[in-house]
Amino acid sequence: MKNLTSLIVAFLLFPLMLTANDGYKLWLQYYPIESAQNWQKNVLSKVNIYGEGETIKIIKNELELASSGFFNTSPRYTDLSSSLIIGLKNEIPSNLATRVADGLGEEGYHIFSSEGQIIVSANSSKGLLYGTFRLLQQVQMQEAIDEEGIVEIPQVKHRILNHWDNLNRTVERGYSGFSIWNWHRLPRHIDQQYIDYARANASIGINGTSITNVNANALVLTPYYLEKAAALADAFRPYGIKVYLTARFSSPMEIGGLETADPVNPEVQQWWKEKAEEIYEYIPDFGGFVVKADSEGQPGPHNYGRTQAEGANMLADALQPFGGIVMWRAFVYSEHTPDDRHKQAFNEFVPLDGTFRDNVIVQVKNGAIDFQPREPFHPLFGAMPKTPLMMEFQITQEYLGHDTHLAFLAPMYEEVLKEDTFVNGKGSEVAKVIDGSLHDYPITGMAGVANIGTDRNWTGHHFHQANWYAFGKLAWNPWEKSEKIADDWIKLTYSTDPDFVAPIKKMMLQSHEMVVNYMTPLGIHHIMARSHHYGPGPWVTGGGRADWTSTYYHNASEQGMGFDRTANGSNALEQYAQELQENWGNLETVPEKFLLWFHHLPWDYKMKSGNILWDEIAFHYQKGVEEARENINTWNNLSAYVDRYRYEHVLSFLKIQAEEAEWWRDAVLLYFGQFSNLPLPEGVEPPKHDLEYYMNIDHKFVPGI
């Protein structure tokens, strides 16, 4: 029998190695478990599922996919002596039901073991689906379920992907091909990819998706597109995912034939009410609107001298009868005001605190500038106790090297979430704003700007799948640890072998800091190339507005560099709590990672390391390059653990990254070197070309714009 088993195992594994793995299956690989323990083998063998309906069918399908992948068997469904019981708390036998944790709410679940059985229970089929995915993850990761089990309740209510996808299928800041929404074929063709998208999201607890670009096209609110959006909503519904749309503020004029979009105009208000009613006819559980107004040329209340609250409330009133919400983005900055952009959202929104409708949540980017590789948390967090604020993270890597630069973003997200705002004293972390606990927010949310496209592996870089995954995990629980997220993702996606997991986890956890090192160390920011933001552009200057240039942000001269945001400068610092003003405003205490974000300093400023600023900057760039090179070695050493296709793909991207890290280092150091007039310190490699060479690089048709 042993020989037979080995033969079968050999038969099973062989195609796995040879067959192309294009990464489409994401972290739902369900790859064979070679030395399964009894509990793993048993758990899917005899399954008793209570209830029926679309979501229950999905649960069964998922069990079948997993069972086939893990063990090449199919689960048997039975209501006798089952090994796995999946059912609502009020459906399963009472002796088990009494053991199910209280307070699971609408989305939580409890998985536990009892006398050789495993029980997945919840108060809703959606909770059961979440629990099933979690159970399957535990099986793949070889982590047993004990009697106490796993109780999971999401800490954030709205966990939403924001797709910046245009109706012509281009994706703004999208680097993984084009939009997966084939509007032309909708509503009549529901592609399997939409289903797999929903599966992937449900498996990490994402419960909403805004499917159109925040730079919105009003056409999406016409029946022609609503019918298409409704088809997607129908496909996503059984996975517990609601559809949201972006609302262009000027829609009443563009598709409604009105003369104005003034939010206090009764006709405009009426138009939006009727529009909301129409949308709900197509999508009865429509989630609501995401709105970018008064920002980068988008229309908004400013056009009529109205406040952001007046704009948001008009939409909120229209959605309110149907239960929809408005996610009103705080990324508002004036076309005219020459003030530090860092301060503008705060100045505009804080006075409005408490004036928004109950179904409005203000969506705030993690930092005040624009998704830089590193930013201090946005000063709005903690500053609007009477207005729910939600987090907007960027999963797509607009300013982090686009598709080819490995940067595991969980540590960046975690850094922001764990920062202490001090607004209610020590322990007022940003995460407590987001989970609502700091200000008792009635609604909570987290949005992630998706990095998903038509690339066969969804995200361009195979490792950028981990950022989608990480966003989901942190949206579910803002206190989740990056290390745990990386660990799980690696095991689900590649292998549980510790010899693989450990070095890959190390590589991932260091990768964001590595990118900061070779792009924007020590608080430097916004020195990317103009418009597409691909590659270095510290020389970018001039043009329509100063705050779209690099020179505005780095202020390099022979006197030094950095953006003075202390009281001597823009005083953006005053928007933070007193503790932070003192901490970050003081050169003795400011973390060096934020040094040049808040301070303008001379080139010979003495760092904690003993190096002068110029040398320290140069060392950071060099370090980033060396780390990028080291990743190639790490990956090469692990080729035996990875199928050939994913291996080659990642290797090729790691090589591009190492090359572009050099590009960044050489271009930036040559540029700033003009001002520092100092030589590169020993240990920093001399640039390969002169500054002019780098300034003349002109990439064509860079994706994402």
Add this chain to the structure above:
Amino acid sequence: MKNLTSLIVAFLLFPLMLTANDGYKLWLQYYPIESAQNWQKNVLSKVNIYGEGETIKIIKNELELASSGFFNTSPRYTDLSSSLIIGLKNEIPSNLATRVADGLGEEGYHIFSSEGQIIVSANSSKGLLYGTFRLLQQVQMQEAIDEEGIVEIPQVKHRILNHWDNLNRTVERGYSGFSIWNWHRLPRHIDQQYIDYARANASIGINGTSITNVNANALVLTPYYLEKAAALADAFRPYGIKVYLTARFSSPMEIGGLETADPVNPEVQQWWKEKAEEIYEYIPDFGGFVVKADSEGQPGPHNYGRTQAEGANMLADALQPFGGIVMWRAFVYSEHTPDDRHKQAFNEFVPLDGTFRDNVIVQVKNGAIDFQPREPFHPLFGAMPKTPLMMEFQITQEYLGHDTHLAFLAPMYEEVLKEDTFVNGKGSEVAKVIDGSLHDYPITGMAGVANIGTDRNWTGHHFHQANWYAFGKLAWNPWEKSEKIADDWIKLTYSTDPDFVAPIKKMMLQSHEMVVNYMTPLGIHHIMARSHHYGPGPWVTGGGRADWTSTYYHNASEQGMGFDRTANGSNALEQYAQELQENWGNLETVPEKFLLWFHHLPWDYKMKSGNILWDEIAFHYQKGVEEARENINTWNNLSAYVDRYRYEHVLSFLKIQAEEAEWWRDAVLLYFGQFSNLPLPEGVEPPKHDLEYYMNIDHKFVPGI
């Protein structure tokens, strides 16, 4: 042992059914062969491959993929008692070599069996690759190799895909997503998809690819893009595939800084010579240029009062030292001449016969208008005995319903190729122009406008993979039969089970005629919607030029409809041989499929069926609708043979097609009914809406423009 085998077989088949088959593997499925015969099991068991190099490695890789797929085993390589010998004629043992057919040339191959061995031999490694693919196809199709074996020699030298792909990755007339060329990642990332693209092409004998749009961007000829194109050429080379680029005629001005692009200007000539030299530094085996000049706004020799020959020859002179060729498109029509477009290419090119350089081949669309669902062959075929002409077929379905309409195009290609031009008497078929035999052409070629995009299955509709396949087969041998092509493709892609093959083949072979029925029966043409050509638009009229409207082509009025191309009309007929003028010019003898192409006839014209013209038109539209509906039944009945993903995808597209066939029928009959003033005959369903409804349909962001 039997039980063990069944167990293993069960293990093998189970995942096949459950695993998603997204169609990526095309006709190279290499799916398990369930009841393999001895020769099949043996052939890949012990393999002796002579020689080495990149192409030999590819052959080995392909054998491994196939062996794994067919039998879940790996081939063993040995030089002793092998079951399969693959080697050049001058490398294999002389007793076998003497049996290899003569005259295989550079690309032919011979596969035969001898004493239990199978031998694949050729004069080049490329021939061996072609032979290997063919052998694997025979194994999959369960068709044994006998002692005489298979001798295959391509009948056409240049077998080329034309990608109308733009540098921003949009695809003109592309309906399967976006361009698979990720220019941004090139040259540093060679995606597996490029390799699989090359594999697929080599497996059907395609040996060239023009990777950029004929509406060309001169930038592709700059070093920035040449480096990228060279990376693709490097990837394709071992598969025997050459890269071609489209040359924008005005490039010397746009990227060369010259004041003119006049082909007789020495500076312009010198610029192209240097440009050619530069290209060959990047791509030593660069194939040459594809040129669209003086057509639809593209620059060309007309701009300088020069002939097409002067334009083509200038480029040919530049390429000649390096062995490159110019494929100069004959799709030239004046911005000014109000003459029937049908006649313009003929009038412009025939007088130039014999004046083109030896390395110019004129690329002629199958018909004189523009890739209509049905056109008579282009009158240029046969009319330029001293100038090599190549065929340009459209694989992408610009005028045939785009992505969602199943239309197997081999019968359309075959119909054109088998037409007799009569220019050298009976038996002067178009295929003899294309294979060069009619006029002893020194170069021959066939181009197919690709239907390939980023869709996970490459071609949008799963069945449109068959059109790529069919193009390759007909380019290799213009005498190949549609039925054989369909039969093989079905077996390679889905199943050899006759209960599946027969109905699917029937469906495929009828599908082109079905589309003609519900779009443009009886010689009706060019009545698609404006610009994007998606859906019916017989009412399209007005605008800049008459020959971009529908009314120009159908001439419907109360007196009847049709385009009079007899001597009473445009007399395009006179461009054909006398036999055809008589045959097609005479209402008694003209095939009814070309009736309204050449004749304008009253609504009550009596057809051979006894019906009047109006009724006959209506019956054709109705028939097309019924056929489209019937395909849904056919497919539904065969669901057991197809994996769930491809089954659902195809089903969804067949439903769209049936719905759009109705749209075509109703819109067109309502429109023409205004003029015929006749009721719909019995048996034709009444339209669902009124004409205004159909005229107001306004699809947004239709792909492909």
